[in-house]
Amino acid sequence: MDLLKNHVGGQWIAGHGDGIALRDAVLGNEVARVSSAGIDLPAAYRYARETGGAALRALTHAQRARLLADVAAVLQQNRDAYYDISMQNSGTVRNDSAVDIDGGLYTLNYYAKAGAALGQHSARTDGDAVSLAKDKAFQSQHVMVPTRGLALLINAFNFPSWGFLEKAAPAWLAGVPLVVKPATATAWLTHQMVKDILDAKVLPEGALSIVCGSSDGLLDPLSPFDVVSFTGSAATASVLRRHAAFADRSVRLNAETDSLNSAILGPDAAPGTEAFDALVREVVREMTVKSGQKCTAIRRILVPQAWYDETAQAIAAKLAKTTVGNPRNESVRMGSLVGRAQYDTVQAGLRELGGVCDTLFDGSGVSLVDADPAVAACVAPHLFGTRDADATDLVHDLEVFGPVATLMPYRDAAHANDLARRGHGSLVTSLYSADTAYLGATALDLADSHGRVHVITPDVAKVQTGHGNVMPQSLHGGPGRAGGGEELGGLRALGLYQRRAAIQASPDVVAALFPAQASDASSPPADRN
Structure with missing residues (x-):
């Protein structure tokens, strides 16, 4: 397989040795090799x-x-x-x-x-x-x-x-x-x-x-x-x-x-409202786009206590329709992780979260399309849940970089904001509500701990750019564990x-x-x- 050369000093230079193999993420075969050994940096x-x-x-x-x-x-x-x-x-x-x-x-x-x-x-x-x-x-x-x-x-x-x-x-x-x-x-x-x-x-x-x-x-x-x-x-x-x-x-x-980003359903956004439906759609999209391998993906879903079960059911129902496997097959809507090393890391994270949370949607039972589970780096979505987000520290500390998110209830708006800040600094949080007064106050309250606050009201649901989409016009970065950069x-x-x-x-x-x-x-x- 060809060794990809480095371009330094105005010329293409091959690194020494056999290099490191790059592989097809689904088929497992080698697609290229890279080496920087011997380069005069x-x-x-x-x-x-x-x-x-x-x-x-x-x-x-x-x-x-x-x-x-x-x-x-x-x-x-x-x-x-x-x-x-x-x-x-x-x-x-x-x-x-x-x-x-x-x-x-x-x-x-x-x-x-x-x-x-x-x-x-x-x-x-x-x-x-x-x-x-x-x-x-x-x-x-x-x-x-x-x-x-x-x-x-x-x-x-x-x-x-x-x-x-x-x-x-x-x-x-x-x-x-x-x-x-x-x-x-x-x-x-x-x-x-x-x-x-x-x-x-x-x-x-x-x-x-x-x-x-x-x-x-x-x-x-x-x-x-x-x-x-x-x-x-x-x-x-x-x-x-x-x-x-x-x-x-x-x-x-x-x-x-790293960033344990959150999505917050407003106190007014009961099941059946446009804001509720918008959160469900966005969570599913963020869990499945690029197989959840986005630094801006939703990792924590914060909802009023009364609507915890309905939210879990709505998200799980949509995740169940996601076809996972070989991207060469046109029926597949979610491909693989980037490789088996990342697959192993995600599997370890699933075991950790599964040890302290309820499993609300178990992707391990999903059949892969045109992909060998022993070779492909495919992981189907997993939705976890905890009814005591205050005591379950791991959900605020561990980011599983794949199609994984955790649902948790909050008592009131102040409690939701406190939970969002438990991420110790995040790239983005998104809010879903029709209450503009609540949204304005919450956006400012969370701005100190988030690089971006993405606010979705019913009137912008069709034109908003997406919780996880980074637009060049807006800041990308965040304080604390998100890196402190801009x-x-x-x-x-x-x-x-x-x-x-x-x-x-x-x-x-x-x-x-x-x-x-x-x-x-x-x-x-x-x-x-």
């Missing part, structure tokens, strides 16, 4: 900073935005091939592949359009100039400039396309070169996208590198002006934070990690890759920082190859 990082960084900083925001549009066009041309790779290596049905692939393209195009409006400067202001003297003869202007380092993107296995592109788009727009380290298990899709981009020569030399395989030594060559954007487990993030790159050299780290949120995302400084000077000098330019924002960069 210090030299690779210097090339990215000195060659790619210099080229990107020489461009205006509008010109960098053109690069994003060009990259999006290249990826769009190869979209069908990405769907095939996703089906094999990630075990996803077509709709789930779209969340990853088309979601990544949407994000890239969003930043291309947003960046075009930033105009013909390579840096930008942060607020208005303020006076430091009574006669306004001396002022302070805050500016945002590209960091003179690289952005190391360490991505998770569940989104090999979107996870790459949602970080890449704001980094390139900010003027910073990338070194991409995809999760090994699903690196094939990211690698193919990077190869297509590089083959098309739409980026400056050094603006994009990729390292596939082991992460050994990945952090050692980082310098103080580099940035690391990490998505993965809280345990791995904890290890990263102790590395000398962050502890001693103050490399900037953005982390997005991504996206429109142009706020550029702040991770740019440095803020205060320029203190006369009004004439402040005005000279960003002189008016007559050049057309649509004009192409002078030399992108």
Whole structure:
């Protein structure tokens, strides 16, 4: 099987040794191999900073935005091939592949359009100039400039396309070169996208590198002006934070990690109401899309005590209709986990939750479609429940990263909010009610412990973007165990890759920082190859 090469220092280089096997998530056969052994990472990082960084900083925001549009066009041309790779290596049905692939393209195009409006400067202001003297003869202007380092993107296995592109788009727009380290298990899709981009020569030399395989030594060559954007487990993030790159050299780290997200049914949303039905639909969707392998998936379902049984029955009835198995079969609505290692991890989590909770829907009895249960990484949905959420600590501490959620009752609105906060910081919570006063108060009450509060009333049920869908216009991240990081949120995302400084000077000098330019924002960069 082919060994996927790394692209560093402006060239494709094969890692040493036999490498690590990537497998079809359902059939189990090997689809590719990766190795990063023997790669000269210090030299690779210097090339990215000195060659790619210099080229990107020489461009205006509008010109960098053109690069994003060009990259999006290249990826769009190869979209069908990405769907095939996703089906094999990630075990996803077509709709789930779209969340990853088309979601990544949407994000890239969003930043291309947003960046075009930033105009013909390579840096930008942060607020208005303020006076430091009574006669306004001396002022302070805050500016945002590209960091003179690289952005190391360490991505998770569940989104090999979107996870790459949602970080890449704001980094390139900010003027910073990338070194991409995809999760090994699903690196094939990211690698193919990077190869297509590089083959098309739409980026400056050094603006994009990729390292596939082991992460050994990945952090050692980082310098103080580099940035690391990490998505993965809280345990791995904890290890990263102790590395000398962050502890001693103050490399900037953005982390997005585990999250026990919640969905809350409002006190007014009785069975039969539109809000009740909306929660049931959203829970089932979040449990089954990408086989529950989303950092934003609903893990805890909080409902009024009186409606615990009806909610359990409604969710279980919908889960029973979900066909699970080989995504090559058109009747299958939910594919597999990304591999047998993840399968084993989820099975262990199911045993733990099953030991302290009631089983409200047992997916172990579901027959797989065109898939061998001894080989395929398929796990059918499981719904657990506990009637005493206060005493069952495990449901607030353990995230089973698969098609798994736990139902629990609450006494009143304050109790529900307390339970939601038991996740110790989450990426998202969603609220379902027709009571706008309740929703407004609850949204603000939970905003301190959640990166996003997703509020569903009957009037937005058909247009809302989804509890687990991360939109580039809105913040993605969360406090506490969710990592304490921030991504996206429109142009706020550029702040991770740019440095803020205060320029203190006369009004004439402040005005000279960003002189008016007559050049057309649509004009192409002078030399992108």
